[in-house]
Structures are given as structure tokens and as C-alpha cells.
Amino acid sequence: MHPWDSQTFAEGAKNAGRSDATIANALAAADSIKKTNVNLPVILSLGHLAHLSDVGLPVLRNYVERSDDPYRVFQVKKNHVGNAPRKHRTICVPEPSLMRVQRWIAQNVLNAEKPHPRSYAFAPCRSLVQAAERHAGCRWLIKMDLQDFFESIDERRVYLVFRSMGYGALLSFEMGRLCTRLRGSYSAEPQDAATLSTGYKFRQPGFLPQGAPTSPMLANLVVRALDRRLEALGLKYGWVYSRYADDLAFSTKDITGRGAAIALVKQVEREVRDFGLRENPAKTSITPPGHRKVLLGLLVDQDQPRLTKKFRNNVETHLFALGHPKVGATAHCAARGFRSVTGLRRHLAGLVAFAHAVDKPYAAGLYADFNKLDWSR
Template sequence: MDKLSNAWMVRGARSPTWGLARDSHHPPGAGYTEGRPPIDSPALYRSLGRRNGVTSSVIDEALEQMRRVRSQGLTPVLTLGHLAHQTGAPYLYLRRVVQRRQDPYTEFSRPKRERGKSRTIAAPAPVLMDVQRWLLTNVVSPIPAHGASYAYQQGRSAVQCAQLHLGASWLLKFDLHDFFHSVNERTVQSILRAVGYNSLVSFEMARVCTRVPGGITWPHIRSAYQAIPGYSAPVLGYLPQGAPASGALANLAARPMDEALSSVADRYRMTYTRYADDMTFSTLRSLDRSTLTRCVSEISAAVSDARFRLHRKKTRVVPPGARKIVLGLLVDGERLRLPRHTRRGLEDHVRGVAKFGIGAHVEHAGYSSLQGFVNHIDGLLAYGHGVDPAWSKPLAAQWEHLMNAAGLTAQERRLW
């Protein structure tokens, strides 16, 4: 075990210190002392570290870690205590989360685009939510995802993703089964290690971003941190769907798969995109049965090699002449269009709320929660606006009027 892994964070009288125990070899940043902000200047950092009795070798290692991480546009995090300092979260709270001593998530159902189907969302408690948002902004988002990935990234959208398949003759559509749950804490730790964070804090940040709910039996591989009380766990955590950093981390975990699938697409002169768990290949070339069989087999192998799984029932091969839909949008022309059933469905929901009231309509439509229904309609209207604003604008205005009348203003809904 290296000297970083043997480290212990010491608690001061009021909160964890951001210096070192005199007998510790973990460099949490000699310049992080109680009540003081981080010191960016290496000279000041070194001076304060020596004043606190930290050895030169430990200071050198901490400075090297910070240099490595900053060179990639990331914010240095040297220890769990340093993370607490950066985010304002209580150190002992983060320690309990890392030790898996509590499950600070609330589960609820959110409807899928398919009528009558829903997905389970796990929302972190407010303190953990804030920490995960900080990690997303300062640690995860600056790490580039693959160019074929379009979800969970600023400046990229489903509309942009679908546009790449306009006018194609053939579509091959695949869906990843349990996309988030396929990414465990060890994969997250490896991602963070690869960009320069030390092994222990990568492990701790991975624990902060993953979850072990009841009923999960993912096998646990012996941790390098068994000596730290509470850091051993019977099973591995995975990315919870609904947590701020999960989407971006899943994209990074899928990067090797995206690289392999892009190579497959190049060999068959296809365009490949992935939007979260939806993967699409398209081409103008003619494809015979044997070519299709080989292509699908190579795609399946690449997904399996990357430790993801295809949802076999959702695999679709769409030939020339058939209606082509990518991410809920028609792509069989020169511009994107909303399918007729999507338009009708939205219009029916708005009409139903106007006629019967939101509570009665939610119950009649079979949604499990009012909040889930409202979020669903808000999302579809925003989606429609990006494709056909002339159609969606008056419908969105009517919807906002109905929401205001029900006491559900846009400002209140943003706080959900």
C-alpha cells in the first residue's frame, strides 16, 4: 500500500483540519488549515506546510498532485476533508456517506416516453446534492466525453444528436440495459485516478457519487482501504439515476465503448451517436442481410467488451422506406419533425388538465405522482420547442396559464 493510502484525516476541535497529522503520509494539502482558504501559491503552500510540521516530501507530492489536476482544467481535491472544505459540507456527514452508514436518497417514479412505463429516480439529500453538483462542475464536467456522446453535456442536445441521422436510408437502433447501474464505484474511481487524483480521494469521491440501495448483490472486490474503519462494504455501489453527476460519469465510463463503436461505424461507413442509453447507427449505403448480421454482431461484441449490456428487445433495424425516428423525432426527411402521436399526446394532456383539473387528469392518465406528470409535460414542451416552436409556443403558453392557476408557477417547479 502506498503512503497516500495510509493517510488519516485528523479532526480539529471544531471541524476536520486540512493539514496533516504529524505522523501521517497523506498529503491533504499543507496549506489547508482550519478556517483558512486554499492557498494557490506553491511558495506560500510550502511555507505554511513547513510551519505545520509537514515533511518536504509530502508537500512536494501534494503540489505535484495539484499541478497534475490543474493542468487538465480540474479543481484539486486532496482529501475527504478538503472536499468538505471546498463544498461547505460537514466532514462527518461525508465520512458516513463514504462508509455506507446511511442511504441519503429518496426514490420516486418518473414516467418514460412510452405510455404506462416509468423509471425509478433516486434523488440525493440536499447536502449530498450540493456536493455532487460541486463535483460535477469542478471535477467531472471538465473531463471530455467522446464526440459521439450527446447527453449530459452543456452545448449538446438530443436535437443535435438526431440531426446527424437526417436523410439516412438505414437506421440501426440499440438501447443499453441498466446504463447507470452498469457503472460501479471502481469504474468511477479509475476515471478519477486517470486524471490525476490520488487513489484514496478518488475512492472517496467515487463513494460520494455512487449508491448501494437494498436488494443489490453486486459482488465486492477487496478494497485497498480495508484498514480504514468503515471503508469495507459487502457490495459495490453504482451510479444512481437522478444524482447530478451520474450522467456525466456514465458518459466517461462509456468512452471506451464509444471509441470501439465509432470504429465499427467507420468500417461500415455509418454515423454513430449515443444519447445516454440510446445508440443509433445510420447510413446511406445499401446493406444486405450478411452485412447487417456482421455489423450487429460487432456492435454487440463491442458493448459486451465494455461491460455494458444491450436491451435485446429494443434492438431495431429500420430499412429504407420505413418511418425513421431517433430520440422521438422523425429523421426521414431534410428537417426534424415531431411525430403525430407526440403532438396529439401533448395536446390531449393540456386539454385534459384544462377541462378536468390537474389532480383529476393525473389520476385518470395513470401517473403515480403529480410532480412526475408535470415534469414530463414540461420536458416534452421544451423538446417540442427545439423542433417546432411555431406549434409548441401557444401550447406552452396555455400550459403555463394552467400551472399558474393551480399554484404551480415555473419558479416553484424549478425548485423540485
């Protein structure tokens, strides 16, 4: 993508026969975007976005019109929490052309905007380990979870994110449609589906689908205001705040009591609900001094985050079985329920990489064992 140059654009538009009024309007729109954030790309219309993303304009219009459901939908099991029944997470994978334009928006538009400093997921140069480091050595730890995080963020809030970047109202509406999905049937048009002022139908707002490349960053940008409120609330009472996707954490090294922790939880719940989201009560926990503190899969009861014994045992068991002459990749893959040896290999590589981010000396030994494995047997 070429950098924006207003003079080059004006000359090209004039040579193409565009009127002075049209050129002036386009330059004003570009100026609005660049004043907001100089790193944002200038996008003037859906046709311009089609050109930039190399996806046909009729295809994009079809997505915005919501003529058909362009997502492949399936479910995966959620992690089991306490005594609650195991639930499923709905994954929505966009078809190739929609995936292409969503990736373009994610890489070129959303990447130019910064989430709140205490948000550590889905952002360059931020990580799960950094989120855990904020709470290392804490006395008290509060963990909370935002329920149905992506699905709770609707098209109207996505529209406002694009508008806040300086993009025009119609284009912001269209990009909001490209990044969201309807909850109900695409074929059953509701009775109130009058044509909107935009020229498109459907009054029912879509939501952020889990599986779209734009959803994580858009969710971060939507909840920046909530992050500001929650950080301020924590600071008011001497607690440190962080958010990693839908996982909220508060901690303190001060001497306090359970009553103060419970009071903070109730205030956080009010802030979350006032913002239009909901917490998942089954995942709220308060850990006092003297108890094992695990946040985002890492121990945070000392000065630095550490790998849990459960994690170490798991990765070491994988390596032992895969390297054992009587087991090997094929048998271990079947025993652990992996669909393929390739899937098992990628899973284990991810575990070792995670260990490396937390404990490099320990991970060096894991890498040495991993690199010796014979995956052909």
C-alpha cells in the same frame, strides 16, 4: 471556489506550520491534476473536499465507510416495449449532505471533463436534437439499448475515472465511494470485509445509482472508450454512430442490405459485452428504407428531425382540454392521472419546450396557447 495558486498555497501552508515535505507532496499532487486538465480543481484529501463542498469531514467519512444507506429508494414504471412485460426503474435519491457533495463534484470536477463527441446526453451544449440530427435523412437505422446502464458501472471503474484526472489513489477511492451505492444491505457486513489498505471496510464494489447527480456524467466518462470503439466500427462499414445515455444508434445513407445491418448489430453486441456491459435485445431494431424512422422520439426520415404526429396530438389535446370552458385544469388533471395541477403544468411546459427545440415556428403557437391558460379552475 478560489482559483488554485501554488505560491499562495505554499505560503499559507508554511505559515500554518506544515513541513516542507508535506508542502512538496501537496504541490506535486496539485501539479499532477493540473497537467491532466488545467480546469480541474485541486483536491488534496477528503478533508480538503469537505472544506470545498461545505460538508463535514465526519459526514463524508461515514459515507465512504458505508456505515448506513444514505439513499431514499423508490421505483417508477419504465416505458413499455413491444410485448415485454412492463418493468420498473429503481431511483436512488441521496440524502441532503451527500447530494450536496455529489453536486459539487458534478459541477466542479466532472463538468471539466468532456465525454466522447458522439455522446449527446448529460453534457453542456449537447442535446437530444443534435443526436437525432446526425441520423436525419438516413436510409437504414439501427437502434440498440444498453441494459441497466448506470447499475452496470461499478465503483472500480469510477475510481479509474478520478485517477485518470490526476487525483491521488486514496482520494479517488473516496470519491468513488461517495458517488456509488452498495447493491446489498449496508448493515450485513460480508465475511470478507477485512480492512482495506485504504483503512475502510467492505470489499464489495458499489455501482452508480440512478438519481445521484454524479451518475450521468460519470457513466459518460466511463464509456468513452466504448464510444471510441463503436464509432470506429461504424465508420469502418459506412455507418454514423451516436449515443444518448443508454440509447445507441447507427445509420447510413448508403445503399446496403439487411444482412449488413444484422452483421453490424452482432459486432456491436460483441464490443458492448467485451466492455463489460450488455445490450437489451428487446430494444434492438433495424429500420430499412421506405419505413417510418423514429429516433429518440423524433422522425429522422427527412433532412431535419421532426416532431411525430403522436407528440403533436398529445400536446395539442392537453392545450385544448385545459383551455376548454367545460374542462379546465382541475378536471383534466384528474382525467389524465396527474397528482397535482402543478405537476401537469410542469409536464406541459416541458413538452412545449421540447417542441421549441425541434420546431420553433410550431412551438410559438403552443406557447401562445399555453400562456393564455387559466390554471386556477
